[in-house]
Amino acid sequence: MLDVFIDLSRGEFALQASFRAGVGATAIFGRSGAGKSTLVAAIAGLVRPNAGRIALGDRVLFDSAHGIDLPVRRRRVAVVFQESRLFPHLSVRRNLLYGRWAGRRSGGSSFDDVVGLLGIEALLDRKPGRLSGGEAQRVAIGRALLSGPELLMMDEPLSHLDGARRAEILPFLERLATESGIPILYVSHAMDEVIRLADQLVILDKGMVAAAGPLEDVLNRIDLGAISGLAEAGSVLMTEVAGQVTDYALTRLALGEQELLVPEIAAATGERIRLRVLADDVAIALERPKALSIRNVLAAEVTEVAHGTGAHADVLLAIGPQRLRSRLTRQSVAELGLVAGKPVFALIKSVAIRRGGGES
Numbered sequence: 001m002l003d004v005f006i007d008l009s010r011g012e013f014a015l016q017a018s019f020r021a022g023v024g025a026t027a028i029f030g031r032s033g034a035g036k037s038t039l040v041a042a043i044a045g046l047v048r049p050n051a052g053r054i055a056l057g058d059r060v061l062f063d064s065a066h067g068i069d070l071p072v073r074r075r076r077v078a079v080v081f082q083e084s085r086l087f088p089h090l091s092v093r094r095n096l097l098y099g100r101w102a103g104r105r106s107g108g109s110s111f112d113d114v115v116g117l118l119g120i121e122a123l124l125d126r127k128p129g130r131l132s133g134g135e136a137q138r139v140a141i142g143r144a145l146l147s148g149p150e151l152l153m154m155d156e157p158l159s160h161l162d163g164a165r166r167a168e169i170l171p172f173l174e175r176l177a178t179e180s181g182i183p184i185l186y187v188s189h190a191m192d193e194v195i196r197l198a199d200q201l202v203i204l205d206k207g208m209v210a211a212a213g214p215l216e217d218v219l220n221r222i223d224l225g226a227i228s229g230l231a232e233a234g235s236v237l238m239t240e241v242a243g244q245v246t247d248y249a250l251t252r253l254a255l256g257e258q259e260l261l262v263p264e265i266a267a268a269t270g271e272r273i274r275l276r277v278l279a280d281d282v283a284i285a286l287e288r289p290k291a292l293s294i295r296n297v298l299a300a301e302v303t304e305v306a307h308g309t310g311a312h313a314d315v316l317l318a319i320g321p322q323r324l325r326s327r328l329t330r331q332s333v334a335e336l337g338l339v340a341g342k343p344v345f346a347l348i349k350s351v352a353i354r355r356g357g358g359e360s
């Protein structure tokens with residue numbers, strides 16, 4: 001468990017952040033200048049907070065009250081940056097071994113485990129100059145893991161990659177998040193990455209933690225609309241594969257007693273799948289519609305309506321214990337008479353899919 005309390009100023013900028021992160025991936029999300037990289041630098045020991053305490057399990061990395069400030073190399077914290085920063089004159093193998101040497105620790109992951117996890121067996125004898133951006137980032141992550149860190153931080157590791165390279169590397173990051181057994185802080189402002197990788201979410205806004213907690217809870221908080229522009233409003237649903245509809249290349253996903261149909265996912269029955277549904281993709285009807293092209297209609301109940309002053313209103317729906325957010329015009333909300341407690345039907349136009357819903 002990583003425990004962070006940081007009070008830091010850098011020129012005009014002030015960062016005051018307090019949160020905890022357990023094993024698995026915690027996304028640090030926020031717009032440009034929110035303080036994400038500064039937070040990473042402070043935890044790594046590259047920037048010194050004015051005050052605070054940073055602990056990894058029972059190891060205190062920084063504690064201003066007790067004069068503790070471990071140097072970078074003793075923190076057992078690895079950082080992967082936007083660019084891979086590999087040594088150009090060393091082969092991939094030697095870059096990876098450098099990571100192991102730099103960490104000077106026994107234990108941790110074995111070379112073969114890391115190479116297998118990241119799928120870089122075939123690259124070992126190449127020089128970094130002959131790697132694609134995605135391959136180089138995988139090697140950089142491997143090097144970080146082989147230093148035997150107790151915390152891995154990744155600061156927008158995919159932001160320099162194009163869509164195809166990102167798609168190539170994301171499955172490896174997903175495996176890393178579930179298999180590494182250490183806390184991972186994943187800095188990103190790409191919500192699709194965050195949904196796929198993270199179980200926990202910390203939202204930074206102007207150097208302050210605007211929200212922190214399980215991904216679903218944070219994304220479903222209707223009041224976070226105030227930090228608009230940060231992400232398209234939406235929610236996360238946890239589902240389970242109920243079966244395949246092979247004739248139409250669709251997969252049935254169970255959500256309590258109800259079901260959704262999504263484009264085919266190669267997953268076994270019972271596997272947990274996390275879905276991200278944008279609020280703009282959820283319409284509301286008072287009766288179950290007939291003869292409709294949208295296949296996904298779920299019985300729900302209104303739990304909260306946030307009107308705001310503009311054209312739109314956010315409506316939070318309960319589907320059993322789960323929450324689904326819908327964005328309608330205020331006029332629709334008025335005409336449908338949507339108030340807390342009203343039974344409705346949610347019409348879902350499209351979803352983004354994340355395999356393996358994690359433990360949350």
Ligand SMILES: Nc1ncnc2c1ncn2[C@@H]1O[C@H](COP(=O)(O)OP(=O)(O)OP(=O)(O)O)[C@@H](O)[C@H]1O
Pocket residue numbers: 010011012013030031032033034035036037038039
């Ligand atoms: N060395 C520095 N000296 C003074 N101010 C700095 C320094 N580095 C960063 N800042 C300021 O700190 C604030 C936070 O920067 P930071 O890089 O942590 O944001 P970020 O959320 O990572 O942004 P981005 O998404 O653009 O990388 C910004 O206002 C920035 O101008």
